[in-house]
Amino acid sequence: MGLLKDWRDHAYGLDDRTPEGKDFWFKYFNKEKAIYEIILGNPDDIVTGTVKELAERFELDIETMVGFLDGIDESLVKSNNLEEITEDSVVSLEYDKEKLYMNMVGCNAQWLYELPQWNDLLSEEKRSELYKTEKSSHTVVKPQKIGRNDPCPCGSGKKYKKCCGANL
Structure with missing residues (x-):
């Protein structure tokens, strides 16, 4: 489990109602947003490399990079098998743009699904359709x-x- 367990223990062990927890998540979400601005802005560039190389490329520590990989993994074309990941594991950030958009909506990550880079990836109509599909998928009809x-x-x-x- 190693790196993934360390990330989850640290990140989810923080109470986001405390100043320490709020500060941690605020910084994390800003770093996450910066990475998405880069990878969504260059959709033809499939980002690959070791965890350590990607952390250096995006100016992150290893733990934060693992946190990013944990968050994006469900939206990738091929999962990176995060349970066994090490600093030297080669990972790919090749994402399914529709799945990624829907997952951002599903997590209520407005700061991500409203990034201007989406304008070049999905039409406004398509984003609206995906938004409605994701939001209605959790509606319980009695x-x-x-x-x-x-x-x-x-x-x-x-x-x-x-x-x-x-x-x-």
């Missing part, structure tokens, strides 16, 4: 409740309480 004196939905013509609802 079936209409059948009242005791309503006609039974089985079509018998009897009241629900005298038919299918009698066993309740």
